[in-house]
Amino acid sequence: MIPKRLLLPLLFVALCSCQNHKYIQARGVIKDSAMVVSARIEASTIGAEILKKGGNVFDAMIGTELALAVCYPYAGNIGGGGFMVYRLADGSTGSLDYRERAPAAAHKDLYLDSSGHYQQDLSKIGGLAVGVPGTIAGLFEVHEKFGSLPIEMLIQPAIDLANNGFVVTEQQAQRINKYGSIIEATSGGSSLYTRPYKTGDTIKNPALAKTFTTIAQKGVDGFYRGPIAQHISSFLQEHRGIIDTTDLANYRAQWRTPITTTFQDLTIISMGPPSSGGICLSQLLGMLEDHDLSTMAHHSSDYIQIIVEAERRAFADRSHYLGDPDFVTVPSAQLLDRDYLQQRMSDFTSEKATPSSEIGYGTLPTYESDETTHYSIVDPKGNAIAVTTTINGGYGAKLFDDDLGFFYNNEMDDFSAKPGTPNMFGLVGGQANAIEPGKRMLSSMTPTIVERDGAFWMSLGTPGGSTIITSVLQVILNTQLFDMPLQQAINEPRFHHQWLPDMVRFEPQRFDSLVLKSLENKGYVIHQKESTIIGKVDAVMRTADGRLEGGADPRGDDAAIGF
Ligand code: GLY
Numbered sequence: 032m033i034p035k036r037l038l039l040p041l042l043f044v045a046l047c048s049c050q051n052h053k054y055i056q057a058r059g060v061i062k063d064s065a066m067v068v069s070a071r072i073e074a075s076t077i078g079a080e081i082l083k084k085g086g087n088v089f090d091a092m093i094g095t096e097l098a099l100a101v102c103y104p105y106a107g108n109i110g111g112g113g114f115m116v117y118r119l120a121d122g123s124t125g126s127l128d129y130r131e132r133a134p135a136a137a138h139k140d141l142y143l144d145s146s147g148h149y150q151q152d153l154s155k156i157g158g159l160a161v162g163v164p165g166t167i168a169g170l171f172e173v174h175e176k177f178g179s180l181p182i183e184m185l186i187q188p189a190i191d192l193a194n195n196g197f198v199v200t201e202q203q204a205q206r207i208n209k210y211g212s213i214i215e216a217t218s219g220g221s222s223l224y225t226r227p228y229k230t231g232d233t234i235k236n237p238a239l240a241k242t243f244t245t246i247a248q249k250g251v252d253g254f255y256r257g258p259i260a261q262h263i264s265s266f267l268q269e270h271r272g273i274i275d276t277t278d279l280a281n282y283r284a285q286w287r288t289p290i291t292t293t294f295q296d297l298t299i300i301s302m303g304p305p306s307s308g309g310i311c312l313s314q315l316l317g318m319l320e321d322h323d324l325s326t327m328a329h330h331s332s333d334y335i336q337i338i339v340e341a342e343r344r345a346f347a348d349r350s351h352y353l354g355d356p357d358f359v360t361v362p363s364a365q366l367l368d369r370d371y372l373q374q375r376m377s378d379f380t381s382e383k384a385t386p387s388s389e390i391g392y393g394t395l396p397t398y399e400s401d402e403t404t405h406y407s408i409v410d411p412k413g414n415a416i417a418v419t420t421t422i423n424g425g426y427g428a429k430l431f432d433d434d435l436g437f438f439y440n441n442e443m444d445d446f447s448a449k450p451g452t453p454n455m456f457g458l459v460g461g462q463a464n465a466i467e468p469g470k471r472m473l474s475s476m477t478p479t480i481v482e483r484d485g486a487f488w489m490s491l492g493t494p495g496g497s498t499i500i501t502s503v504l505q506v507i508l509n510t511q512l513f514d515m516p517l518q519q520a521i522n523e524p525r526f527h528h529q530w531l532p533d534m535v536r537f538e539p540q541r542f543d544s545l546v547l548k549s550l551e552n553k554g555y556v557i558h559q560k561e562s563t564i565i566g567k568v569d570a571v572m573r574t575a576d577g578r579l580e581g582g583a584d585p586r587g588d589d590a591a592i593g594f
Pocket residue numbers: 399400403421422423424442445473474475476496497
């Protein structure tokens with residue numbers, strides 16, 4: 032029985048939610064054959080040009096990723112790592128893990144002082160925050176297995192871009208100017224990214240062009256062995272780092288079996304550990320499939336509530352069970368078992384919020400920054416990839432190597448720096464993700480490919496730390512349950528819950544205030560932070576008439592280029 036005092040507000044909520052069905056049907060870039068969607072138009076264009084020259088999706092990956100390292104230094108990189116999920120035109124699938132690793136000298140107490148206190152800055156800023164980079168190893172691994180054009184030809188466009196320069200966007204000028212002083216303090220002097228820039232300026236990076244030229248000439252060893260490796264090792268050690276030339280020489284990318292699950296007539300193929308993305312996304316879809324979401328109005332209080340409760344439970348499992356599968360046993364099959372997922376939701380009630388203190392193990396996800404980048408590519412033969420790559424925080428460890436022309440990651444912060452003890456955000460990490468030499472830190476990156484009725488339907492992913500998983504989920508649900516065109520599904524506002532802290536994050540001023548009030552009345556803590564966006568989803572979808580829609584997130588400077 033609904034109390035009388037709530038009847039009027041609930042009626043409004045229902046009406047407002049129904050109006051959401053009248054959303055403007057935004058469409059992305061529609062093309063016949065091929066599509067590249069990334070964080071920058073230069074990178075998407077370079078990827079599309081490679082495809083036009085007869086390159087395949089993997090050739091385009093190399094050009095796109097290196098171009099992002101030039102013109103999107105905030106997250107694009109060769110000083111970080113990433114994950115790639117692929118689906119070939121014949122239906123076969125796989126994934127590549129080129130995530131960073133802890134150096135051999137790392138240990139579980141790396142960020143603790145002699146009294147056992149967590150020194151938070153050390154895992155975020157400067158040389159000690161850096162994990163052994165995996166990007167160049169990943170690109171060469173991809174090329175060796177699937178590449179069709181000579182690697183020099185795939186690296187050359189990024190060399191040209193670095194030499195000729197790229198034009199600074201408004202968002203970019205704001206970011207560089209905001210971070211310039213911390214980059215200068217961390218790197219120990221002025222450099223390319225400590226100067227003030229304004230919209231429309233051109234940034235050239237000849238040092239990075241030279242690094243790329245060495246890699247093009249000498250191959251993967253041009254980065255991981257010899258003068259560049261020696262320079263990386265001494266540069267990092269001058270900045271309190273511990274990575275040495277042996278760590279670099281020992282780095283290998285790993286082919287891994289992706290996580291595959293079903294939802295209605297969809298098959299979802301996503302990244303497995305050391306990313307939590309595929310398992311969490313599959314758990315969420317598994318928990319939600321038993322509840323008929325399509326009878327609920329989009330972004331109504333009921334719809335948001337059931338998704339939030341599933342997220343609470345999936346993230347509680349994430350923190351306890353997930354880590355690098357080369358170091359810990361991840362019980363993937365049990366976590367994805369449908370009976371288990373049904374049982375996880377058995378205490379759900381639409382009457383009120385379930386407090387996070389009543390769920391899970393009391394250990395929680397590590398803090399993850401929002402800065403990462405994703406691109407999706409489909410080639411004319413129908414091969415598809417989804418790639419998410421990161422240096423973790425914006426400009427990574429804020430450590431710019433002026434001689435080599437790139438930023439180093441601060442991925443070590445994705446480990447649980449002190450399992451069982453709250454970090455600066457009041458969060459506690461689990462043992463499964465404790466620091467060990469050579470181990471990969473747990474990630475939330477969720478590069479994902481979706482099949483519908485056994486055929487390629489969508490490739491998608493996003494930056495956003497822990498919000499990556501829930502952003503990918505919402506775009507899949509928007510397209511599948513509400514028949515939104517891809518671009519509209521991306522444009523829709525997003526919300527996020529991650530078990531702890533026990534609050535629901537909403538993109539500010541984008542949700543109906545009566546819906547938020549109704550959730551508050553049920554006990555949810557609503558958090559709307561000014562100027563906060565949740566994710567920047569870049570995706571490609573096969574349309575009903577067999578063409579391709581490229582959806583670039585308007586929250587960033589992202590661009591879809593196809594033909
Ligand atoms: N550094 C963000 C992630 O890997 O999830």
